[in-house]
Amino acid sequence: MIELFKDLKTTSDQGITSWEAPSNIALVKYWGKFKDQIPANPSLSFTLSNCHSKTTLNYRLRSEFSDDYSIDFYLDDEPKEDFIPKIKTFFDRIEAYLPFLKSYDFEIRSTNSFPHSSGIASSASGMAALALCLLEMTVKSIEETNSEDFYQKASFLARLGSGSGCRSIEGPLVQWGSTPSISNSSDLFGIPYPTDIHPVFENYQDCILIVHKGSKAVSSTVGHQLMENHPFAKQRFAQAHQHIEKLISILQSGDLIAFVELVELEALTLHAMMLTSNPNFILMKPNTLAIIEKVREFRAHTGIPICFTLDAGANVHLLYPHKDAIASFDFILKDLVAYCENQQYICDQLGMGAKRLS
Ligand code: PMV
Numbered sequence: 001m002i003e004l005f006k007d008l009k010t011t012s013d014q015g016i017t018s019w020e021a022p023s024n025i026a027l028v029k030y031w032g033k034f035k036d037q038i039p040a041n042p043s044l045s046f047t048l049s050n051c052h053s054k055t056t057l058n059y060r061l062r063s064e065f066s067d068d069y070s071i072d073f074y075l076d077d078e079p080k081e082d083f084i085p086k087i088k089t090f091f092d093r094i095e096a097y098l099p100f101l102k103s104y105d106f107e108i109r110s111t112n113s114f115p116h117s118s119g120i121a122s123s124a125s126g127m128a129a130l131a132l133c134l135l136e137m138t139v140k141s142i143e144e145t146n147s148e149d150f151y152q153k154a155s156f157l158a159r160l161g162s163g164s165g166c167r168s169i170e171g172p173l174v175q176w177g178s179t180p181s182i183s184n185s186s187d188l189f190g191i192p193y194p195t196d197i198h199p200v201f202e203n204y205q206d207c208i209l210i211v212h213k214g215s216k217a218v219s220s221t222v223g224h225q226l227m228e229n230h231p232f233a234k235q236r237f238a239q240a241h242q243h244i245e246k247l248i249s250i251l252q253s254g255d256l257i258a259f260v261e262l263v264e265l266e267a268l269t270l271h272a273m274m275l276t277s278n279p280n281f282i283l284m285k286p287n288t289l290a291i292i293e294k295v296r297e298f299r300a301h302t303g304i305p306i307c308f309t310l311d312a313g314a315n316v317h318l319l320y321p322h323k324d325a326i327a328s329f330d331f332i333l334k335d336l337v338a339y340c341e342n343q344q345y346i347c348d349q350l351g352m353g354a355k356r357l358s
Pocket of ligand 1 (some may be wrong): 025028029090124162221311
């Protein structure tokens with residue numbers, strides 16, 4: 001892998017790079033990691049379309065040597081000092097691959113398409129966009145930014161900023177973490193899902209119900225750590241491999257009954273790990289559970305294969321086929337929006353991955 005980054009150099013003394021990178025939602029969840037952001041189990045995600053971060057990187061060669069990074073960071077045009085330690089940690093982790101980071105003054109400007117107080121994590125899309133901007137500093141021609149090699153390197157770097165960020169480079173589905181059922185899978189970067197997908201998954205919808213906008217009581221970093229001595233960790237990691245294998249045939253056959261069952265089981269298993277760690281914690285809210293019950297009732301009555309998934313928080317992602325979008329959205333408006341904080345929700349669907357901005 002070090003080979004992949006051999007001799008990476010910057011190609012100019014100053015410049016601007018700009019990328020949009022999407023958010024993603026895992027169907028099979030990554031929860032638990034080893035050193036250097038190596039996942040304890042494989043995961044597979046839908047890349048989103050409307051939820052994304054846009055980042056612009058301005059860089060200029062420094063006149064004097066310094067042993068620290070020079071970073072100014074702006075979110076929505078406001079300087080945000082409190083983001084800088086996280087970016088420095090990211091730079092520390094990737095400096096071995098991009099050895100020029102201390103030689104430049106960087107100004108990073110980022111915006112998210114989703115409200116930053118919405119409780120939707122922006123670290124995956126934000127780190128992915130920044131990784132792409134930094135990597136573009138090394139290309140000799142812009143055509144290189146369209147290559148599979150470029151995306152793989154960007155995913156490798158993004159992983160070191162935010163684990164799930166390595167799944168925020170390509171689309172519409174990305175798999176990360178070495179597993180026997182996908183021959184070219186890797187712990188080091190996400191890969192575009194390599195097997196056939198049934199047409200029912202084209203334009204698959206994700207409506208994100210914002211149940212709780214505040215910051216989480218327990219961060220993902222702590223949650224991952226709590227898997228280290230978790231009594232059920234071994235079974236959970238084995239189950240994730242089995243779920244990837246099952247999902248491969250579900251995605252191929254378009255069996256939505258099996259899809260619903262597996263996706264909901266994954267979401268609840270993620271939260272079951274939180275409920276049974278030491279110390280334990282609960283990120284779901286009463287309205288999360290109320291929505292889950294309503295979704296199951298609606299599905300039983302109508303036969304529409306809408307299902308829920310959760311990330312490490314209280315918000316609910318509702319997944320459904322494009323052909324059921326109207327009926328599902330009616331149901332969301334009529335029965336579910338009342339459970340959202342300030343009635344907030346975001347409609348999204350499968351997306352094709354990051355874009356270079358001119
Ligand atoms: O990338 P992190 O460290 O924020 O962890 C993400 C973990 C989950 O969102 C809960 C699951 C996943 O696979 O995205």
